[in-house]
Structure formats: structure tokens, C-alpha cells
Amino acid sequence: MEESASSKDISLKESEMLLLRGTAGIVAIVKAGPNGQFFLETENEEIVLGLEPHDLIVASALSVGEKTEKGLKCVLFMVREIRSPLIVLPKNHPASPRLPIVVSAGGKTVLSCNITPGTHPNQDVLCGSNEFDGLEITGTPEGVHVENLPQCEVLKVNFDI
Amino acid sequence: MCSIGDSFDIDMEGKLPVKSYECKSCGNKFKGIGKNVKCPSCQSSDVAES
Numbered sequence: 001m002e003e004s005a006s007s008k009d010i011s012l013k014e015s016e017m018l019l020l021r022g023t024a025g026i027v028a029i030v031k032a033g034p035n036g037q038f039f040l041e042t043e044n045e046e047i048v049l050g051l052e053p054h055d056l057i058v059a060s061a062l063s064v065g066e067k068t069e070k071g072l073k074c075v076l077f078m079v080r081e082i083r084s085p086l087i088v089l090p091k092n093h094p095a096s097p098r099l100p101i102v103v104s105a106g107g108k109t110v111l112s113c114n115i116t117p118g119t120h121p122n123q124d125v126l127c128g129s130n131e132f133d134g135l136e137i138t139g140t141p142e143g144v145h146v147e148n149l150p151q152c153e154v155l156k157v158n159f160d161i
Numbered sequence: 162m163c164s165i166g167d168s169f170d171i172d173m174e175g176k177l178p179v180k181s182y183e184c185k186s187c188g189n190k191f192k193g194i195g196k197n198v199k200c201p202s203c204q205s206s207d208v209a210e211s
Contacts, residue, residue, distance in 0.1 A: 036196075036197060037198075037199050037201070039201070040194075045192060046191070046192070046201070047179055047192045047193060047194060048182075048191055048192065048193035048194075048195075048198050048199070048201050049193070049194055049195050050193060050194070050195035050196045050197045050198035050199065051195055051196065051197075052196050052197065055196075106195065
């Protein structure tokens with residue numbers, strides 16, 4: 001795959017978590033893994049979410065620092081390893097804008113700074129800090145393909161608690 | 162696919178391509194999105210859109 005300056009292919013194992021460290025926010029990415037069945041729990045129903053092993057679970061935080069990175073890892077660990085179902089609040093719930101970390105799961109995620117935490121006008125859009133606006137993250141068999149990657153620190157850490 | 166959190170405001174009606182499924186193994190009816198959807202009751206992959 002041809003890469004531009006802001007386009008990158010990054011290898012990622014199931015045992016690793018990819019961190020994109022910005023100045024005002026952090027994006028954390030893990031592979032969905034082999035147990036590709038997750039659950040969305042809404043007020044009225046349960047929805048099964050089927051993912052391929054190379055799909056991604058992406059968490060975005062609007063803060064930085066060691067505590068935030070631990071929080072991102074814990075959220076992703078809860079979702080992928082502990083199999084915590086994802087509880088969906090009703091629309092306009094007062095807790096929505098208070099969420100410090102939000103998660104997207106699927107083949108592709110697009111970061112936007114133009115949505116309020118807790119809302120998503122499109123199904124693959126995840127809110128993030130301004131610097132990550134327009135960032136596109138796609139799962140590949142080898143890892144992750146990113147488009148519109150801003151200047152940020154990119155590193156991999158072990159995905160364990 | 163979808164943007165979610167431990168608790169997250171999500172527009173389930175207009176945006177997510179939620180489909181109705183029926184399990185051919187146990188008859189369970191459920192809703193799902195994504196790929197390789199399995200029956201949440203018996204874990205069978207033998208499911209069909211209904």
C-alpha cells in the first residue's frame with residue numbers, strides 16, 4: 001500500500017495496544033481478537049455485534065497522562081477480555097457528555113472533534129480531541145492502517161493489566 | 162461500525178444497520194450487526210436473516 005506523509009500501516013498483535021498520544025487527547029487501539037461476538041445493550045433490546053479478528057476496538061480520551069492511558073487500557077480490557085457488554089444510554093441522557101472515554105468497534109473508525117462526547121452522527125464516527133479530527137483507523141490482517149495521522153507520538157504497549 | 166462507551170448515546174434507529182436474525186439450530190430470534198453473527202443463546206453460526 002502506498003503511503004503519504006499522514007498515511008501509515010502499523011503492525012499490531014492481539015497482545016498489544018497501539019497508543020496515539022496527542023497533546024489534548026489519546027487514542028488507544030486493540031485488535032478485536034478471535035472471540036468476535038460483543039453485545040450492545042440498549043434500553044429496549046440486545047444487539048449482537050459480530051467482528052472479525054482483525055477488526056478493531058478503538059477508545060478515545062479527551063485527556064492525556066498516565067492515568068488516562070491506564071483508563072483506556074482498562075476500558076478496552078473490560079470490553080475485549082472481560083466481555084463486558086456495552087450499555088447504551090437513551091438519547092440525551094445527562095451522563096452522555098460526561099463520558100471521559102468513548103469506544104468504537106468495527107472495521108473502520110473515523111475521529112471527529114465536531115461531535116459532543118456521547119453522540120455520533122455517523123455509525124463509524126468517534127469523538128476525539130481536535131488534533132485527531134479526520135483521523136481514519138482501519139483494521140488490516142497485519143495490524144492497523146491510519147489515514148490523516150497528525151503529528152503525535154505512536155507507540156505500542158503490552159495489552160495486559 | 163458503531164461508536165459506543167460503557168454508557169454512550171447512540172442513534173440506534175437511523176444509523177446502525179441492525180438486522181433481525183433467526184437461529185436455525187435453536188430457533189432464537191435476535192438482532193445483530195457486523196460480520197459472522199452468532200446466536201447469543203446457543204452460539205451457533207447457523208443463523209439467517211429474518
